[in-house]
Each structure stands twice: as structure tokens, then as C-alpha cells.
Amino acid sequence: MSEQLESWPYRxxxxxxxxxKRAESGDAKSDDDPVLFQTGFGPSxxxxxxxxxxxxxxxxxxxxxxxxxxxxxxxxxxxxxxDGLRKVPENIPNGDMIAEHLGKPLCxxxxxxxxxxxxxxxxxxxxRSFLDSFGFDYNFVSSKDMYRGGxxxxxxxxxxxxxxxxxxxxxKTLRNPNRDEWSPFFPVCENCGKVNNTRVTDVHxxxxxxxxxxxxxxxxxxxxxxxxxxxxxxxxxxxxxxxxWALRWYVLGVDYEMYGKDLIESAELSTxxxxxxxxxxxxxxxxxxxxxxxxxxxxxxxxxxxxxxxWLQYGPLESLAWFIFKKPKKAKKLFFEVIPRSTDQYLxxxxxxxxxxESEQELDNxxxxxxxxxxxxxxxxxxxxxxxxxxxxxLVSVLNTDDRDMVxxxxxxxxxxxxADKDVIDDLVDRALRYYREFVFPTKEYKLPDEExxxxxxxxxxxxxxxxxxxxxxxxxxxxxAGKDNDIKLGKWFRSMYRMLLGQDRGPRLGTFIHLYGVExxxxxxxxxxxxxxxxxxx
RNA sequence: GGGCCGUUAGCUCAGUCUGGUAGAGCAGCAGACUUUUAAUCUGCGGGUCGGAGGUUCGAAUCCUCCACGGCUCACCA
Numbered sequence: 001m002s003e004q005l006e007s008w009p010y011r012x013x014x015x016x017x018x019x020x021k022r023a024e025s026g027d028a029k030s031d032d033d034p035v036l037f038q039t040g041f042g043p044s045x046x047x048x049x050x051x052x053x054x055x056x057x058x059x060x061x062x063x064x065x066x067x068x069x070x071x072x073x074x075x076x077x078x079x080x081x082x083d084g085l086r087k088v089p090e091n092i093p094n095g096d097m098i099a100e101h102l103g104k105p106l107c108x109x110x111x112x113x114x115x116x117x118x119x120x121x122x123x124x125x126x127x128r129s130f131l132d133s134f135g136f137d138y139n140f141v142s143s144k145d146m147y148r149g150g151x152x153x154x155x156x157x158x159x160x161x162x163x164x165x166x167x168x169x170x171x172k173t174l175r176n177p178n179r180d181e182w183s184p185f186f187p188v189c190e191n192c193g194k195v196n197n198t199r200v201t202d203v204h205x206x207x208x209x210x211x212x213x214x215x216x217x218x219x220x221x222x223x224x225x226x227x228x229x230x231x232x233x234x235x236x237x238x239x240x241x242x243x244x245w246a247l248r249w250y251v252l253g254v255d256y257e258m259y260g261k262d263l264i265e266s267a268e269l270s271t272x273x274x275x276x277x278x279x280x281x282x283x284x285x286x287x288x289x290x291x292x293x294x295x296x297x298x299x300x301x302x303x304x305x306x307x308x309x310x311w312l313q314y315g316p317l318e319s320l321a322w323f324i325f326k327k328p329k330k331a332k333k334l335f336f337e338v339i340p341r342s343t344d345q346y347l348x349x350x351x352x353x354x355x356x357x358e359s360e361q362e363l364d365n366x367x368x369x370x371x372x373x374x375x376x377x378x379x380x381x382x383x384x385x386x387x388x389x390x391x392x393x394x395l396v397s398v399l400n401t402d403d404r405d406m407v408x409x410x411x412x413x414x415x416x417x418x419x420a421d422k423d424v425i426d427d428l429v430d431r432a433l434r435y436y437r438e439f440v441f442p443t444k445e446y447k448l449p450d451e452e453x454x455x456x457x458x459x460x461x462x463x464x465x466x467x468x469x470x471x472x473x474x475x476x477x478x479x480x481x482a483g484k485d486n487d488i489k490l491g492k493w494f495r496s497m498y499r500m501l502l503g504q505d506r507g508p509r510l511g512t513f514i515h516l517y518g519v520e521x522x523x524x525x526x527x528x529x530x531x532x533x534x535x536x537x538x539x
Numbered sequence: 540g541g542g543c544c545g546u547u548a549g550c551u552c553a554g555u556c557u558g559g560u561a562g563a564g565c566a567g568c569a570g571a572c573u574u575u576u577a578a579u580c581u582g583c584g585g586g587u588c589g590g591a592g593g594u595u596c597g598a599a600u601c602c603u604c605c606a607c608g609g610c611u612c613a614c615c616a
Contacts, residue, residue, distance in 0.1 A: 006556090011556095042616070044616085080616070083615095083616050084615095084616075086615065086616075170614080171614095173613080173614070174613090174614045175613080175614070179614095182614070196615090196616085240614090240615095240616075241615070241616040242616090244616075260611090261542085261543060261544080261610075261611060261612095262610085262611050262612070263611095263612095264542065264543070264611080264612080265541085265542070265611090265612055265613090266612090266616095268542095286543085288543090288544070288610080289610065289611080291609085291610080295545095295608080295609060295610090296609085296610090297609095297610065297611090329543095329544080330544075330545085331543095331544060331545075331609075331610065333551090337551075337565095338551090341551080341552090341564075341565095344564085390564085390565090391578080391579080394577095394578070395578065398577060398578060399578090410578080414578080414579065476574095476575090477574085479575085480574065480575060483575070484574085484575085490574090490575045490576080491575075491576075493575075493576090494575055494576040494577090495576075497576090498576075498577085505576090505577095506576065506577050506578090507576070507577055507578090508576085508577060508578065509575085509576075509577070509578080510575085510576080510577095513577095
């Protein structure tokens with residue numbers, strides 16, 4: 001396996017390789033099984049940027065692995081839809097109805113949106129269409145299917161066999177009052193259907209069963225008091241969080257899984273548990289959380305940070321992918337200003353990718369991961385011009401326009417290779433115009449020229465009125481003369497013109513601008529503004 | 540309290556894995572584009588690399604301790 005490739009997905013891929021050697025020495029896996037990458041989701045809420053990041057990053061490790069190995073791979077998106085609901089999410093309808101089902105597995109709660117067969121059914125559908133919309137290749141697996149379909153049975157019985165060892169792993173992390181009672185098993189109450197309210201009172205390893213009582217009420221969810229004995233298999237019982245994770249690793253034979261840094265300790269405990277069961281934990285890494293502009297954790301309810309939709313309004317998907325690719329172990333601030341920067345860095349990398357001469361330069365370029373589909377399809381992936389997104393944003397603002405053709409005219413003057421990158425740049429112009437309309441335009445402050453400047457305005461107006469040529473330089477000269485002839489300080493003269501026409505102190509070279517905007521149109525614009533001025537005077 | 544991350548130019552951050560003359564963008568200043576402004580381009584200024592020790596011929600980089608800031612965990616999956 002190549003040691004030359006330095007970017008983090010290859011390092012992770014090497015960890016997968018080391019993991020496989022360990023797992024195979026314990027004959028837990030054979031050469032022919034696909035190497036399994038897993039990402040997990042709690043379907044108690046809607047997919048978000050963290051969901052996207054985790055799948056994207058895992059997929060990049062998978063790609064790196066496939067680049068340096070011939071073994072087949074598979075990505076599992078695992079949904080924890082057997083988890084109980086602890087509290088009603090704020091951003092869903094019919095909260096009162098959902099509140100009645102607190103404590104039950106998500107797959108046994110009605111869909112608050114009334115579209116799918118259950119709460120988690122709705123969230124799972126959202127997750128899948130979300131992942132599909134980005135073109136991810138994955139196999140969807142649900143906790144409910146695994147438990148109730150009997151797929152987890154062997155693992156569950158194994159946990160029962162290793163009951164004390166598994167308990168010891170968790171118990172050492174618990175405070176004393178809870179130690180004695182704790183059990184990895186949480187039966188689904190046969191009477192009320194809740195899973196968060198039950199407590200194991202006895203285990204019956206020979207029968208593969210546990211006894212329980214439903215007496216653990218919590219805020220909003222009353223326990224019914226029922227007691228009974230159920231088999232641990234076939235979905236009558238689920239296991240608690242860290243054990244659940246270990247169970248998945250053990251039964252599915254997961255080879256790689258990453259997780260947020262809030263789960264570092266969970267991962268360590270799950271590692272101990274899966275070893276206690278006789279399995280080999282997957283290779284993996286933790287990644288950092290996203291922060292908002294002030295360095296606080298992003299919060300959907302407070303509206304801090306950026307959502308994926310926000311980002312995609314003003315930056316292409318590739319720029320978001322770039323942001324997520326870079327330094328997964330660093331807590332990064334997610335706010336508007338990073339969009340142009342990420343986009344520009346991505347464009348530079350795209351340019352480098354296009355001119356790379358050695359294969360390793362290509363393989364180590366984030367573009368190799370971000371544009372995986374296009375590259376694998378044999379499409380040309382490159383960016384020839386040196387137009388940056390920052391420049392387009394600036395240009396659109398300076399031109400004070402939402403006319404894309406005019407922006408293109410200016411871009412062509414700057415770099416005649418722009419048409420080679422037409423699709424990419426056109427998309428950027430689109431987003432820049434949207435940004436301009438929504439953020440820049442509302443802040444425009446038009447000011448009418450004061451009396452000192454008026455003679456110049458009159459002279460320019462007369463010139464434009466009689467002008468029937470088509471030469472930007474002639475117009476430029478006339479504009480210049482209009483100020484000069486009337487003894488207006490030129491700095492003030494041009495500033496006044498920009499203030500009147502564009503609502504800002506600075507602007508493009510006026511001859512060029514008037515030529516592109518249109519002599520007639522400019523004249524009309526001046527007349528409109530002057531009409532406002534005389535109307536203002538009449539008040 | 541445990542774990543982890545960060546501290547580098549006015550601002551946002553690269554550079555730390557693998558030690559070898561401190562970097563980029565923005566902001567500031569100056570200049571170029573036949574004359575104005577802007578785009579754009581060129582140049583300039585600007586940092587005790589959080590602090591203190593240590594290793595080394597040589598430390599932003601490796602080791603130890605400390606300070607400050609932040610995230611996260613402590614029986615929720």
C-alpha cells in the first residue's frame with residue numbers, strides 16, 4: 001500500500017488495511033467479503049450538515065481504500081430506528097400527539113407528518129432522499145429490521161453469554177447508585193410498548209431470556225408497571241447505546257466507522273465490549289464539530305451557523321465538499337465568509353488537478369475525492385481561467401447589476417479563457433448575483449449630485465444625447481471632460497457619478513460601463529435620478 | 540473532574556505529522572493600466588509563532604510544565 005499518498009483518507013485507508021490483517025488473523029473475515037464502511041444515524045431528527053459530512057468523509061476513505069486495494073467495499077447507512085424517543089423535537093408538527101408516545105421505539109410511533117408508516121419511517125425516507133440527492137452510493141440498513149428480522153439474534157445471545165463482562169465495561173463508568181441495577185438489555189414492554197421505561201430484573205441465559213419490570217418513568221413518559229419475561233431475540237429487547245454500537249460491529253463485521261468527538265468515550269467502551277464478545281473493532285477516527293462565527297457549537301434551534309441549503313445558495317456543492325474535506329479533525333467555523341474562500345481554494349485545486357503531471361499529484365488532490373463521479377466517468381476535470389469567486393462577487397457588486405451578460409462581458413475582457421470554464425463560471429455568476437440581490441442591493445444608498453457637480457452632469461447628458469458612436473474610449477474621454485471642463489475635482493466628480501448611478505462610492509471605468517450598459521439606458525437613468533431630484537426640491 | 544482541540548501579521552487562517560532563513564487572503568500604504576475612479580496587476584510595511592524550560596549544530600514544528608480560550612463527556616441513545 002502506497003506510503004506516498006499523504007491526505008487523510010489514505011491514512012485512514014492504511015488503518016483499514018491494518019485492521020483487516022488483525023481481523024483475518026482471528027479468521028473473523030475472509031478475503032472475499034466486502035470491506036464494510038458504516039455510518040450511523042439517529043432518526044429522531046432531520047438530516048443536516050453533520051449527516052452529510054459523515055457520509056461524505058466515510059465515502060472518501062472508502063474511495064482512498066479502493067484506490068490502493070482491489071478488495072470490494074460496501075457502505076452501510078445504519079438507522080437507529082429502534083431507539084426510544086426521549087423528547088419531542090421542536091421542529092415537527094403534531095407535537096402533542098407525538099408526546100403521547102414518548103419512550104416508545106421510533107419505529108412504533110406514528111409519523112407526525114402523516115406520510116409514512118412511522119416516525120422513523122418518515123425520517124428514514126428523508127435521510128435516503130437526502131443522501132440520494134447527493135448521489136451517495138450506500139446500503140440502507142435499519143435497526144428495526146435487524147432486531148425484528150432476527151439478524152441480531154446471534155449477537156444478542158452472545159451478549160447474554162458474556163453478560164458480566166459486558167456489564168463490567170459500562171459499570172466502571174457509572175456512579176455507585178446505578179451500578180447494581182444496570183443491564184445492557186432494554187426490553188420493549190409487552191403492555192405499553194415503551195423501551196425507555198423498562199428495567200431488567202433477572203437474566204435467564206439458558207433460556208435466552210430476561211425478566212423485566214416497566215417502572216422507570218421520566219419526564220413526559222409514565223411507566224405502566226407491567227412486568228414479564230421475554231426472549232432477548234427477535235426484537236423483544238434492544239441493547240443500550242454503547243452495547244448497540246458494539247453489537248452492530250460484531251454482527252455486521254464493520255471494518256471502518258468514524259464518529260464525532262462527542263462519541264470518543266462511547267467508541268472506546270464499544271471497542272472493549274466488542275472485544276469481550278470476541279470481535280475485532282473497526283478502524284476509525286473521530287472528527288471535530290462545526291462551530292459558528294463566534295466559536296460556539298452550531299445550533300439549529302438558535303439558527304447559528306449555516307445549513308446546507310444556506311451554503312448551496314451562495315456556493316457550489318464542491319465548495320462545501322472542500323470545506324468538509326479539509327482538516328476533519330479541526331473544529332471549523334461555519335459562517336458565510338468561508339464560502340468564497342472555500343470556493344476559491346477549490347477552484348485552485350481544480351486548476352492544479354487539470355495540470356497535474358504525476359498520478360500521485362492527482363490522487364492526493366482533494367478534487368480526486370470531490371469530483372469522484374466525473375473522474376471515474378472519464379470526464380475532463382479542470383479549470384483553466386484564473387477567475388476567482390471572490391473576484392466575481394466583487395465585480396457584480398461593483399457593476400451594480402443583475403445582468404449576467406454584462407458580468408460575462410467584463411469577465412471576457414479580463415481573461416479570454418473564461419469560455420473554456422463556462423459552466424463552472426456561469427454557476428458562480430448565478431450565485432454571486434443572488435448574493436448581490438439579497439445582501440448588497442438592499443444596502444445601496446443613491447445620492448443625487450450637489451449643485452457644484454450639476455454642470456458636469458448636464459454636459460455629460462448633452463454628450464450622451466447626441467452621441468451615436470460605439471467606442472468606449474470616446475465615452476470615457478467625454479465623461480472625463482465633463483468633470484474637467486467644469487472645474488470639478490475629479491475624485492469628487494466620479495464619486496458623485498457612482499453615487500447617483502450605482503449607489504456606491506466606487507465603480508467600474510465609466511466609459512466601459514456606459515458602453516456596455518447602453519448610452520440610451522444610461523441617459524434614461526440619469527434623467528430618472530434628476531427627476532427625483534427636482535421632485536425632491538418641490539417637496 | 541475526564542477526554543480532545545486551539546493560541547502564528549490589524550482580521551480570518553496555512554505552515555506542526557517528516558526540525559533547516561516565518562507564509563496567504565483580506566485590511567492598510569504606494570505604484571502600473573495614454574488622462575479620473577474601480578476591477579485587475581505589481582510592490583511595500585507589518586509577527587518575541589500564548590509563556591517557561593528541555594532535546595538539537597539548528598525548534599512555530601519534537602518533549603515537559605504552565606496560562607488562556609473553546610468543544611465534549613459524566614449512566615441519553
